[in-house]
Amino acid sequence: QRLDNWPQHYPWVDQEGYAYFRKRLTEARRDVEHGLQITLDWYKTREQQDRMIKILQFKLDVLWTMADAMYMAYINEMSPYFNVGNRL
Structure with a gap:
């Protein structure tokens, strides 16, 4: 709906x-x-479940970082390394 x-x-x-x-x-x-x-099936103990939560959190952190990078590049027009100039 x-x-x-x-x-x-x-x-x-x-x-x-x-x-x-x-x-x-x-x-x-x-x-x-x-x-x-x-x-x-695979995460039966509390330790295994905590490990899986950490893995999931890492995945979400990566996705948010990618979203932030796209926002910076396409909305704010600040491509990666925009402020580094010729120093590379």
Whole structure:
């Protein structure tokens, strides 16, 4: 239902641009169930679960860093090493 409202909020996006998100609606449940099954099968002890949380946190940190870098490069027009100049 939320996806149905996207075109009114993002009118510049072509309808085909929403195809990925529509596809994810059916895939998301499957992916969640798969992730839960892996967790239940492989991370039984508290120590194993804590280790997995650290791995997940690292993954999220990497993704946020990538998002920050893209924002800096494309929104703030500050590409990587923009302030280093010819010092490299």
